[in-house]
């Protein structure tokens with residue numbers, strides 16, 4: 009079976025999955041732009057500029073949520089539903105393709121941990137993947153349907169029937185896809201004191217941002233027979249990304265609070281202090297929804313949140329950024345080096361050197377890209393460096409938070425942000441390999457590293 | 463001979479050179495603070511705060527040049543000479559110690575290229591090093607004396623005899639040590655149209671910033687017999703650091719010009735455009751002297767110059783930052799990875815993996831330190847993020863350029879900048895190892911990497 013797999017991989021040119029993602033992305037953007045340009049999707053009198061429609065399309069396909077126009081003022085109910093479809097496509101499409109690439113490259117390297125997600129080793133490679141993608145869709149749709157019913161019903165306390173379920177539908181998609189768009193015109197600010205809704209939204213956000221391999225492993229675990237559970241081993245990847253995700257949320261909550269302790273949080277009751285900090289920490293992982301106008305926070309907090317957004321979500325999730333695993337490996341790499349070690353052991357497994365190299369390259373390249381973008385935007389925009397850096401990291405992390413400058417940016421800046429959203433969403437390494445020439449027998453060796461890092 | 467060397471190294475605990483640098487640094491700061499506190503060093507009426515004297519002492523020992531007080535308004539002629547002595551101590555002291563550490567660790571790894579700087583392989587380790595340090599001093603003092611005579615004589619066109627030679631003396635020390643202090647009160651701005659002086663200063667700056675191993679190799683080359691020159695091979699280190707240094711200067715000149723083409727440089731004649739860009743590019747390597755008020759440049763140029771200052775000078779030089787070699791290795795590392803390669807070849811030599819790891823760790827740690835410092839300073843200072851980041855990278859790169867905020871900073875911020883100057887000067891890896899516990903037989907292995915990287 010292993011031999012036939014290797015043959016398959018040799019036949020399917022290793023570069024083509026990257027090209028497939030690029031192709032999907034371009035087609036999806038064109039499709040979304042057309043969809044969001046349909047005249048009956050607009051409110052009466054709304055007439056957004058073409059660049060802004062393209063921007064919203066890119067933003068939705070990359071599930072970022074940055075928008076130069078107010079969704080609720082531009083689109084009608086049909087527009088909301090179309091936008092939700094595009095978000096769904098963006099969240100699942102690249103994720104499914106990403107998982108596909110990940111399996112091909114991952115299997116090729118042959119790390120045993122990663123085989124777990126292939127539920128039946130006797131199936132052929134292709135049908136295994138088809139089954140996996142089906143699983144992804146199934147898990148997602150089941151969760152979304154349940155959530156739509158729960159949220160729609162819950163919204164009855166705020167809205168009449170139709171509106172309640174429309175909000176339930178859109179909120180579910182926006183949260184679980186980490187899309188971050190809103191039809192309230194002010195994100196979750198109207199629900200700033202509704203802690204149930206916030207907590208529920210956080211759960212949905214985490215579903216979308218924690219990575220699909222994790223969800224599938226958890227499902228495998230839950231559905232395995234009781235007596236087999238003892239022997240069930242979660243993969244190194246699942247352990248690492250989940251732990252990092254949780255640490256970042258806790259760490260983020262604490263520092264967001266500390267950096268505004270003497271400013272924004274002064275005089276607020278403890279539950280507001282906690283929920284504002286907690287929600288904004290979670291949202292920087294990738295979601296972009298917010299329970300407050302983040303521009304009210306201090307500049308130091310904006311810089312800190314930029315750092316969080318730059319890291320982004322887990323690989324193979326609906327999020328962007330350098331990814332939690334990349335960040336974790338870089339931190340561990342530095343600590344290991346400082347202790348004089350030369351190999352990294354996590355959860356009783358040794359981390360592959362090539363994964364470390366990749367994590368480091370992703371991080372350094374992303375810093376270079378973000379800083380270059382900052383210099384360029386500073387040169388052409390009148391806004392402060394912090395406002396621009398926040399926008400840049402928000403786009404790269406496909407988060408969608410903004411200090412309110414998106415609508416006032418020049419077309420050129422909007423294009424830069426679109427590129428950042430694209431790079432952030434597909435991952436910087438994937439983006440890099442898309443544009444490599446596929447020279448046969450040339451001097452270049454295409455890298456054998458797996459896609460899971462960035 | 464090799465065996466006895468190994469024994470020597472085992473006996474001399476490998477951590478002690480780092481401790482030696484720390485010890486030297488602390489003693490030197492105390493000594494300099496006392497020296498610069500002597501009442502007869504001050505102009506009448508000058509009474510700087512203690513923190514500011516400490517700041518100037520740290521700034522001078524780390525040859526940075528940042529100062530919260532105007533040197534020419536505070537110190538008299540005696541003060542100038544004392545300051546020059548401290549600069550000399552800072553430039554040579556750490557450099558000599560750094561070279562010492564570099565030789566111990568470098569020899570231990572045993573790269574043949576690096577043995578070149580040991581002129582007589584038959585000498586014992588210790589006498590070889592003593593001889594090397596003597597060479598450093600000799601080269602430096604000869605150059606300085608010649609320069610003092612040339613510059614002093616040249617200054618006769620601006621000043622009366624005594625003042626001319628005092629200026630010649632201080633300018634020589636300040637430029638060659640990359641100290642960046644000035645006694646004009648406005649750096650080299652009074653000589654903004656004197657291109658001879660500027661060009662001459664650039665030569666002195668490069669002497670100080672290009673790294674002593676390079677100078678010694680060049681001296682070896684020049685003093686070797688004609689018929690042997692054909693066989694003389696410059697070390698990989700010398701080739702890499704010199705090339706990077708030159709590329710950074712050219713690249714810096716071009717971009718500094720481009721980023722202010724439509725602002726500061728508008729309407730200026732070509733020679734001003736060139737010399738302003740060229741001089742400011744050179745000075746970001748480490749010198750800190752300037753021919754203009756850099757705050758007149760655009761914000762995007764400040765961000766770009768921050769990037770240049772963050773890189774800094776060559777290892778084992780009078781400069782700071784992550785160092786040119788570190789930057790070069792990181793860039794090459796990224797390019798190699800993107801091409802799918804797994805080993806780096808430069809000038810027909812393979813780069814050691816541990817050097818790459820170190821370069822990457824240095825860069826990532828330095829970025830983390832600088833960004834953390836930025837968040838902290840933003841929280842406590844009223845200045846813009848760009849002004850603060852410029853100050854931070856200037857301190858870390860021991861450059862000494864400022865957008866004019868140094869004197870207005872709080873004591874806490876000054877302490878942070880002092881720490882940054884220290885870290886930047888001794889190198890971030892050295893700084894890291896200084897505080898490691900020297901556990902015997904413990905779990906830690908002290909790293910075997912050479913000091914040349916950061």
Ligand SMILES: [K+]
Pocket residue numbers: 071072073186187188294295296406407408
């Ligand atoms: K988002």
Ligand SMILES: [K+]
Pocket residue numbers: 525526527640641642748749750860861862
């Ligand atoms: K300097």
